[in-house]
Amino acid sequence: MSIDFQIIDQTIAHIVVNRPDRHNALDVEHDRALASAFQRFNEDSQLKVAILSGSGGRAFCTGADIGDYLPYRREIAACDAQTTTVSFGGLTGAHDVAKPTIAAIDGFCVAGGLELALACDIRIATFDSRFALPETRLGILPGGGGTQRLAKIAGLGVAMRMILTGETFDANYALDHGLVTELVSKEELERSALAIARRIVANGPLAVLAARRAILASSELALADGLLLESTLQRELLLTHDSHEGVAAFLGRRPPVYTGS
Known part of the structure; x- marks a missing residue:
């Protein structure tokens, strides 16, 4: 093969x-x-x-x-x-x-x-x-x-x-x-x-998947629906461990350690 x-x-x-x-x-x-x-x-x-x-x-x-x-x-x-x-x-x-x-x-x-x-x-x-x-x-x-x-x-x-x-x-x-x-x-x-x-x-794995989903949906959805999806995904990401880790790493000037959670 x-x-x-x-x-x-x-x-x-x-x-x-x-x-x-x-x-x-x-x-x-x-x-x-x-x-x-x-x-x-x-x-x-x-x-x-x-x-x-x-x-x-x-x-x-x-x-x-x-x-x-x-x-x-x-x-x-x-x-x-x-x-x-x-x-x-x-x-x-x-x-x-x-x-x-x-x-x-x-x-x-x-x-x-x-x-x-x-x-x-x-x-x-x-x-x-x-x-x-x-x-x-x-x-x-x-x-x-x-x-x-x-x-x-x-x-x-x-x-x-x-x-x-x-x-x-x-x-x-x-x-x-x-x-x-x-x-x-x-x-x-x-x-x-x-x-x-x-x-x-190197980026947050959950963020990458969510961003990819939103981008792909942009060609199918009306703007209002696309913005709603974007906001929904952003809210979900803000409640994850990875989003806290990403900010802490940025403020601490160190590489982030993402866990996908």
């Missing part, structure tokens, strides 16, 4: 799609293996952040391995209820992962690969990376959340341009339109992703 799972600092999961001979595309077997890796991350309370990357330096992930995966999806389409959604790699469903995720992108990030990246909370990429949702060229649409997340992240116009044309765009386009937050060299990619992950881990 070519989905690697490495634990760093006892708190960070580095999940790597390791199929460089297939440009890190996922067939059914590897789709399920990636889903299992994210389930492992989600269920391990010691793990606070996951980094997703691809091996080989040519591709982050090029999506589904067409010859194997599309027949599988056709079988589902033929017999499933119309309201059923299918999560790609255990990450593109609405509530697949409850903790922060970082996509470290190098090379081609296309089709389901871009949908995996869009499902992550933070995306960084190398200058050589390329981005596309070319499914309409195959007579289908991006079915792993691409039509939904791209419009929310980059805007309706960018989503229309990328999805309806199926064209490939460079890293500068991705940066300019918010698909990624920063560009780094190939040599700096893993180090940069780890630095972000470690910075997240």
